[in-house]
Amino acid sequence: MELLSGGEMIARALEDEGVEYIFGYPGGAVLHxxxxxxxxxxxxxxxxxxxKAATQAADGYARATGK
Known part of the structure; x- marks a missing residue:
């Protein structure tokens, strides 16, 4: 069984769910x-x-693409 870090679990979950883009701003709390x-x-x-710009960009992407 492969051991994954929390960050690796999140990355895999995003891919498994078919997420097409990630909008964000890296900071100390989420660097992992x-x-x-x-x-x-x-x-x-x-x-x-x-x-806030990340939420607005993600919202704009969702509205423009219907996803």
Whole structure:
């Protein structure tokens, strides 16, 4: 059985769920997640400069694509 870190579990879950883009801003509390995302995850990351901008970008993407 393969042992995964929490960040690796999140990265795999995002891929398994068919997530097409990740919108976010890396910070100290989530660096372990970003390490896993950039190491193994194939889902593209959209870097923003503020957490609120990530929610607005994700909302705009969802509205524009219907996803």
């Amino acid at each position: 997640i970003y390490d896993a995302l950039f190491k193994d995850c194939k889902v593209p990351h959209v870097l923003v400069r503020h957490e």
